[in-house]
Amino acid sequence: MPPSKALFEYRLRESARARHVRLRVTPHGGLEVVVPRGYNPARLPGLLERKQSWIRAALERTGAERLLNGPAPAWKLPEEIRLPALGRVWQVTARETGASRTAVRETGPGRLLIHGRITDEPAGRAALARWLVRQAYAHLAPPLEELSRQLDLSFQRLSFKRQRTRWGSCSHHKSISLNAKLLFLDPALVRYVMVHELCHLAEMNHSPRFWSLVRQHHADFRAHDRELRNGWKYVPRWAD
Structure with a gap:
């Protein structure tokens, strides 16, 4: 029996680096399907049908549920x-x-x-x-450096990337990576991410000792941590 028609509108992107099909949902772009070169697109409707529960949950979680069964938005430069x-x-x-x-x-x-x-x-x-x-x-680099001095938590290297799932990270080599999309967030949330990653310089885990250290330097960390989970909805489509 041939696969049924796809249940979702989506953007298809072919990637030379992809080794398998990846599904990605963003607030403004909706569902994007990344496939390896040479992948047969006729297989996608069946795959999307099998993944429909995950897709619907992701669309609702990101605030993109308006795109369910709707047309994929056209590319447009921001005004x-x-x-x-x-x-x-x-x-x-x-x-x-x-x-x-x-x-x-x-x-x-x-x-x-x-x-x-x-x-x-x-x-x-x-x-x-x-x-x-x-x-x-x-x-963002200057305030991170100033915060590092205030907290007496020194890092060795700083980089800015455009991660799709993480606002920041810290390595065992004391290298901090921050997401450039933090620029779309409220300054208080940006400060929380900076404090969070700097505290990982002392505690490379999420143990009670880590959260106790975060609390010392950012009293509203619990509220800001919850708010940060929905922060992706503030990222415009052109920056996805």
């Missing part, structure tokens, strides 16, 4: 970018050019220009991602 962590807003202008590289640059206070292949979704996403990471290094 405005808000970064609550910095208390800043930029108005965005887009200009199509023949340049091989799409780029973002600031043209004045609160103004950004995106130029290049602006109708090309991968190029536009990549340009915005680079800009976002630059903002993170410029504006």
